[in-house]
Amino acid sequence: MKKSKFFLISSLTACAVIFCLAMLPVIEKWMLPEMLRDSRNENGSALRFKVEDAQAVVFYPKDSEQEFVETMTSYIFDDLSKMDLTSEKIKVDYRNFYSEPYLFLCFDAVDEQGKLLKVYSGICDTQTHQAVELDSLVSESFYEVVSSELRYQTKASGILHDLAYTSEFYEKTTKDALRNLEFFLNEEGVEVYIETVLANQTVLLSAELESSLFYTLMKDDQALYQPSDLVHPVRHYVDVNRPMVSLTFDDGPVKKNTELAIELLNTYDARATFFMLGYRMERNHEVVLDVLNSGHEIASHTYNHPDLTEKKTNLSYQYSRNQEILSEITQGQASIGLLRPPYGAFNQKVKESSPYPLILWSLDTLDWKTLDAQATHDHIMTNVKDGDVILLHDLHAPSVESLRTVLPALVDAGYQIVTVSEMMEARGIEMQNGVSYSKARKE
Numbered sequence: 001m002k003k004s005k006f007f008l009i010s011s012l013t014a015c016a017v018i019f020c021l022a023m024l025p026v027i028e029k030w031m032l033p034e035m036l037r038d039s040r041n042e043n044g045s046a047l048r049f050k051v052e053d054a055q056a057v058v059f060y061p062k063d064s065e066q067e068f069v070e071t072m073t074s075y076i077f078d079d080l081s082k083m084d085l086t087s088e089k090i091k092v093d094y095r096n097f098y099s100e101p102y103l104f105l106c107f108d109a110v111d112e113q114g115k116l117l118k119v120y121s122g123i124c125d126t127q128t129h130q131a132v133e134l135d136s137l138v139s140e141s142f143y144e145v146v147s148s149e150l151r152y153q154t155k156a157s158g159i160l161h162d163l164a165y166t167s168e169f170y171e172k173t174t175k176d177a178l179r180n181l182e183f184f185l186n187e188e189g190v191e192v193y194i195e196t197v198l199a200n201q202t203v204l205l206s207a208e209l210e211s212s213l214f215y216t217l218m219k220d221d222q223a224l225y226q227p228s229d230l231v232h233p234v235r236h237y238v239d240v241n242r243p244m245v246s247l248t249f250d251d252g253p254v255k256k257n258t259e260l261a262i263e264l265l266n267t268y269d270a271r272a273t274f275f276m277l278g279y280r281m282e283r284n285h286e287v288v289l290d291v292l293n294s295g296h297e298i299a300s301h302t303y304n305h306p307d308l309t310e311k312k313t314n315l316s317y318q319y320s321r322n323q324e325i326l327s328e329i330t331q332g333q334a335s336i337g338l339l340r341p342p343y344g345a346f347n348q349k350v351k352e353s354s355p356y357p358l359i360l361w362s363l364d365t366l367d368w369k370t371l372d373a374q375a376t377h378d379h380i381m382t383n384v385k386d387g388d389v390i391l392l393h394d395l396h397a398p399s400v401e402s403l404r405t406v407l408p409a410l411v412d413a414g415y416q417i418v419t420v421s422e423m424m425e426a427r428g429i430e431m432q433n434g435v436s437y438s439k440a441r442k443e
């Protein structure tokens, strides 16, 4: 529910609103059609209205926060009356759940076929009897996780078909596009709904989250708050039958560049592999956590970028130090599984001793040489093929800037943008330690 409308009519009762506003539906004595009848009447009450042939009934709970409930029902009447209701029958039924000190209330509007048309939700603080905004309960990461889950579950369900793989879908499901989502918490978990327009059609998207995950995403001054994990899971849907590429970033993390890369990648539901230098991880704990909590992959580019084929290089230190740093930052909640040797240089000794698969690349953007976002864009879009591992450097700002155009271009060219591990798994490649991989073509 949008805040402004919600408070605008908060002091009026539902009935008063219906009688006062001209052009609104007239309450008439009419026979309740079959689909609008409900046994819930015993526990709650019903309001109904009729415009020409259109009829709607709203059931609401009677035994709880009366003013809050009336504000919501009046908002619903107002909203329904603006819909094109000609010859329609709409039933709006409620669900409520108490979790001290909050009342979570949700109204589902369905048509005669039982199709969910709209969801209206609200949260009430039962101590102050005031409406509570979701923003005041949840942290920023909540919206990031909802964005990922909404995309994951929409793709997994197949309801949007190809539309779920377009830049339009991603741009309308970013964390910032979800600020007006409808939200309902009950004993089974969290449900979120967002109405949006895709390919000129209005669609109602939804996702479910487990309660435990939701609680870790609350602000830590909340009564419902439970201790959080440093690293929370973010799922990413990969369709093994669609084309895909891996974007890889070397030589970071660099706070400003890497954070911008994450933001742009998240906008387009893209997951990347960051081959990090250990000494930079030590200086950027927050960035390392942000990379993980956006669902990206952290891999090793050694501690301080030596040539692994040189005799003086301490191989075991270069192999193990990054994992030690990552364990320290995440309290043991994340691990490294891939190594990219600096300069792509390795020899027999490295192959025999590496505790990780060696990841090279099949598309070198030469971004470090051109230092030009447009040149990087052109290089990628001219050469990209299904199964490519694309080499970029988040050390350089223009490389990250190029993502602004590269990401929507790749997406609308049909590519999923996935981590190296996701791509290898999707293509059935079982990576072995000490073996080098530079691409994952479809067989």
Ligand SMILES: [Zn+2]
Binding pocket: 250, 251, 301, 305, 342, 343
């Ligand atoms: Zn490097």
